[in-house]
Amino acid sequence: MEKKLIYTGKTKNVYELENGNCLLKFKDDCTGKDGVFDPGENSVGLTIDGVGDVNLRMSIYFFEKINAAGIKTHYVSANLDDTTMEVLPAKVFGKGLEVICRYKAVGSFFRRYSDYIEEGADLPAYVEMTFKNDAKGDPLVTKDGLVDLGVMTAKQYDDIKKMTQDITKIVADDLKEKGLDMYDIKFEFGYDANGDVMLIDEIASGNMRVYKNGEYIDPMTLSELFFA
Numbered sequence: 001m002e003k004k005l006i007y008t009g010k011t012k013n014v015y016e017l018e019n020g021n022c023l024l025k026f027k028d029d030c031t032g033k034d035g036v037f038d039p040g041e042n043s044v045g046l047t048i049d050g051v052g053d054v055n056l057r058m059s060i061y062f063f064e065k066i067n068a069a070g071i072k073t074h075y076v077s078a079n080l081d082d083t084t085m086e087v088l089p090a091k092v093f094g095k096g097l098e099v100i101c102r103y104k105a106v107g108s109f110f111r112r113y114s115d116y117i118e119e120g121a122d123l124p125a126y127v128e129m130t131f132k133n134d135a136k137g138d139p140l141v142t143k144d145g146l147v148d149l150g151v152m153t154a155k156q157y158d159d160i161k162k163m164t165q166d167i168t169k170i171v172a173d174d175l176k177e178k179g180l181d182m183y184d185i186k187f188e189f190g191y192d193a194n195g196d197v198m199l200i201d202e203i204a205s206g207n208m209r210v211y212k213n214g215e216y217i218d219p220m221t222l223s224e225l226f227f228a
Contacts, residue, residue, distance in 0.1 A: 002017075002018050003015035003016065003017050003018075003023055004016045006022075010029060010031055010043070010044050011026070011027055011029055011030065011031065011044075011052075011055070012024050012025060012026055012027060012202070013025040013027065017086065020089060021076060021086050021087060021088055021089060022086070022087050022088075022089055023084050023085070023086055023087075024084060024085045024086075024087060024202075025082075025083060025084050026052035026053070026055055026056045026083045026084070026085070026202075027052050027083075028047045028048055028049055028050065028051050028052045029044045029046075029047050030044065030045065030046055030047065030048055030051055030206070031043065031044060031045060031206075032044070032045025032046050033045045048220065051220070051223075052083045053080065053083055054204075054205070054223040054227070055202055055204035055205070055206070055223075056078060056080065056083055056084075056085060056202075057080065057227065058202075058203060058204050058205060058223065058226060058227075059075075059078075059085065059202040059203050059204055060075075060078045060080075060085070062170070062171060062174075062203040063075035063199075063203065065170055065174070066167055066170060066199065066203075069166070069170060071163055071166055071167060071199065072163075072196060072197065072198040072199070073198055073199040073200070074087040074088045074089075074090050074190065074198050074199065074200045075087060075088075076088060085202075087200070088192065088198070089192075090190030090191060090192060090198055090200050091190055091191055091192075092188070092190050092200070093146075093151050093152050093156075093189065093190070093191070094131065094149075094151040095131070095132065095133070096131070096132030096133075096188075097129055097130070097131060097132065097141075097146075097151070097188070097189070098129065098130050098132055098138065098186055098187070098188060099127065099128075099129050099160060099164050099186070099187045099188065099189060100127070100128050100129075100130070100184055100185070100186050100187075101125055101126070101127050101164045101165060101167075101168040101184065101185055101187070102123045102125075102126040102127075102128070102183070102184040103122065103123055103125065103126075103168075103172065103182060103183055103184060104120055104121065104122060104123060104183040104184065105117045105118070105119060105120060105121045105122075105123055106119060106120060106183050106184065106209065107183075107184065107209065109123075109126075109128075109184075125165045125168060125169070127160075127161045127164050127165065128140060129141055129146065129160075143157045152191075153195070156191065156195065156197055159197045160189050160197055163189070163197060163199065164187060164189075167187065167199060168182075168185055171185060171203065171208070172185075175210060175226075178225065178226065179212060180210050180211070180212050180217065180222070180225065180226075181210065181211045181212070182208055182209070182210050183209040183210065183211060184208065184209045185207060185208040185209070186207045186208070187199060187201070187203075187207070188200050188201040204219075204223075205219035205220070205222040205223045205226065206219040208222075210222050212225075
């Protein structure tokens with residue numbers, strides 16, 4: 001099938017297929033700084049052989065599970081031989097939005113709200129959204145802000161929040177069976193021609209903060225433990 005390159009990303013390239021779907025090509029490039037892998041960094045810092053493959057494998061595993069649960073995603077199929085995933089076309093919200101679900105008060109959440117909560121305290125699947133904007137430090141945005149700015153409707157916000165909590169539970173329960181505790185996870189959502197929300201992008205170890213027996217597990221180690 002013919003494909004046309006439409007976007008070159010940091011860790012994936014996006015192609016348009018003849019059938020109207022898109023093809024994501026996973027790369028071995030990772031975000032980081034000074035040769036050290038860091039999923040929070042905004043630039044490619046290193047290349048790790050096989051990282052595209054493990055990110056695709058984990059994405060396939062969870063997308064199939066989420067689709068089976070009746071939650072809408074962009075996932076259609078994948079080809080591990082050439083590290084690609086066929087997905088439904090989707091529009092992103094605004095210029096890009098990240099959705100975080102938190103089970104524990106750590107990271108930026110704790111830094112913001114440390115006057116009110118202890119580090120590591122439990123959170124009830126707390127959902128927050130940030131605009132993807134490196135220069136502005138990915139600013140937080142509220143439901144009212146998203147609606148009033150015309151980024152999404154109130155219904156789309158409510159759908160994203162519920163889907164985020166449902167998907168997070170699927171991922172966290174799976175990790176718990178492997179003796180791993182998820183503290184938080186980051187997703188991206190888009191919408192189809194009808195305005196229906198769907199989970200997009202990937203579900204990889206670099207998008208989640210996971211601990212084992214109170215010790216943080218870095219993303220590459222997490223991938224190895226996950227498929228051990």
